[in-house]
Amino acid sequence: MRSKFRGWLVVLFCAFGIILPADAQYPTRPVRLILPFPPGGGTDTLGRILGPRMAQGLGQQVVVENRPGGGANIGAEIAAKSPPDGYTMFMATTAHSVSATLYTKLGYNLVKDFAPVVLLASTPNLVVVHPSVPVKSIKELIAFAKARPGQLDYASSGSGSQPHLAGELFNSMAGTKMHHIPYKGGGPAVVALVAGEAAVGFATAPSVVHHVQSGRLRGLAITSLQRSPLLPDLPTVDETDLPGYEAGPWYGFLVPTGTPREAITRLNAESLKAMTFPDVKERMAATGLTPLGSTPDEFGALVRSEVQKWGKVVKATGMRVD
Numbered sequence: 001m002r003s004k005f006r007g008w009l010v011v012l013f014c015a016f017g018i019i020l021p022a023d024a025q026y027p028t029r030p031v032r033l034i035l036p037f038p039p040g041g042g043t044d045t046l047g048r049i050l051g052p053r054m055a056q057g058l059g060q061q062v063v064v065e066n067r068p069g070g071g072a073n074i075g076a077e078i079a080a081k082s083p084p085d086g087y088t089m090f091m092a093t094t095a096h097s098v099s100a101t102l103y104t105k106l107g108y109n110l111v112k113d114f115a116p117v118v119l120l121a122s123t124p125n126l127v128v129v130h131p132s133v134p135v136k137s138i139k140e141l142i143a144f145a146k147a148r149p150g151q152l153d154y155a156s157s158g159s160g161s162q163p164h165l166a167g168e169l170f171n172s173m174a175g176t177k178m179h180h181i182p183y184k185g186g187g188p189a190v191v192a193l194v195a196g197e198a199a200v201g202f203a204t205a206p207s208v209v210h211h212v213q214s215g216r217l218r219g220l221a222i223t224s225l226q227r228s229p230l231l232p233d234l235p236t237v238d239e240t241d242l243p244g245y246e247a248g249p250w251y252g253f254l255v256p257t258g259t260p261r262e263a264i265t266r267l268n269a270e271s272l273k274a275m276t277f278p279d280v281k282e283r284m285a286a287t288g289l290t291p292l293g294s295t296p297d298e299f300g301a302l303v304r305s306e307v308q309k310w311g312k313v314v315k316a317t318g319m320r321v322d
Contacts, residue, residue: 026086026263030061034082034090036075038068040187041157042123042204042289043091046251049283050120053274058266062089068185071158071321073099073106080108084256086263089117094162094249097306101314102160103321110307116300117253117264118271121289123205124224124248125166127237128217130196138221138240141200145176154178155198157186159321165310166202166223166247168317173242193217204249205230205288223247230288250292250306252299264296 033051037043044066051062067075072095079090092110100110108114127138135141145152156164159182171178181198183189186207193201193208194216201208202223209230212219221237222228225246237245253271255264274280275291284291294302314320 026260026266027058027060029087030063031058031086031267032082032088033062033064034075034079034088035064035066036068036072036079036091036093036096037157038066038185038187040190040207041185042206042249042287043093043251044187045206045287046121046284046289047091049280050271050274053277053280054267054270057270057273071099071103071160071182072096073103073108076110077107079254080113080256082256084115084258084260086255086259086267088256089267090114090254091120091251092254092303093251094306094310095158095160097303098160098162098165098310098314100307101311102319111304113257114254114303115257115259115264116296116303117255118268118296119250119252119292119294119299119302120271120275121284121291122248122250123288123290124222124228125163125202126205126208126212126222126231126234126288127170127220128193128201128203128208128212129220130193130199131215131218132196133199133218135220136218138235138237138242141220142174142176142241145174145178145200149177150179152176152178152200153181153198154200154202155181155183155189155192156202157189158182158184160319162247162249163189163202163204165313165317167200168319169245169247169313170202170237170242172317173245202247209286209288228288230285250302251289252294252303254303268296 035043035047055062082088135144154167190207192198211217222234272293
């Protein structure tokens with residue numbers, strides 16, 4: 001009799017398992033975190049800071065997977081087409097809100113194919129030059145570039161990336177004609193800058209701050225409207241010779257549309273929790289990342305507004321990528 005009773009219990013639990021608490025079932029295996037840039041850039045830095053702490057809270061490993069290329073769109077497409085089961089996260093950046101209108105053909109739709117999880121952080125860009133470039137301020141850079149139209153190269157993490165648009169915005173406001181060289185991610189772009197392959201960069205703070213501090217690159221200004229506590233002596237572009245200039249990326253987690261709400265809620269909670277640990281705060285601050293945090297709905301509203309904002313910039317510059 002007891003054997004039959006236990007058998008019926010198994011059947012009942014299988015039949016009605018959907019009413020069990022979601023967090024008792026999820027996650028039961030490692031969670032994949034797709035980063036759309038190669039190692040060495042701001043996205044990679046943040047992902048590898050948060051991943052281990054999130055893994056502790058989830059009770060499962062967070063496996064970081066770099067899938068660079070295509071202006072950060074290859075990784076985005078892979079993530080968008082992954083099963084919506086809570087086991088694939090994707091770190092989006094400002095670059096993806098730019099791509100929404102910059103590219104005539106994309107294999108995904110940022111708003112329709114993803115569900116928002118959390119806004120993680122933001123960081124300014126740093127305007128940097130190779131030490132061989134004889135300029136020490138934005139004013140000197142503008143004069144140097146104007147004297148050499150089309151001859152001064154600036155590096156970015158790819159066509160349509162946020163650093164690319166930061167450079168084009170600079171050209172537009174300063175009246176310069178610096179030549180854009182796209183690389184396959186922030187890491188390769190920084191390597192090129194340090195090697196002297198490119199003269200100027202509008203790079204994310206996490207990817208270049210250590211090179212500026214060591215003297216391998218010269219920092220000229222910061223692209224936010226406020227100075228950074230990381231480099232308090234570095235002026236903003238706005239307070240130098242280009243009033244109103246502002247540029248800087250944000251970072252956030254998305255999951256494929258259709259992912260269970262319970263999984264999104266859990267990932268949001270563990271992301272926010274991870275950013276409260278002192279070591280995470282210290283490592284983020286040391287690389288120029290400002291922790292933010294949000295609800296899924298708040299982040300979704302930001303993504304939609306950013307697509308509209310950068311769409312206007314893309315239209316004004318006339319840039320399009322096939």
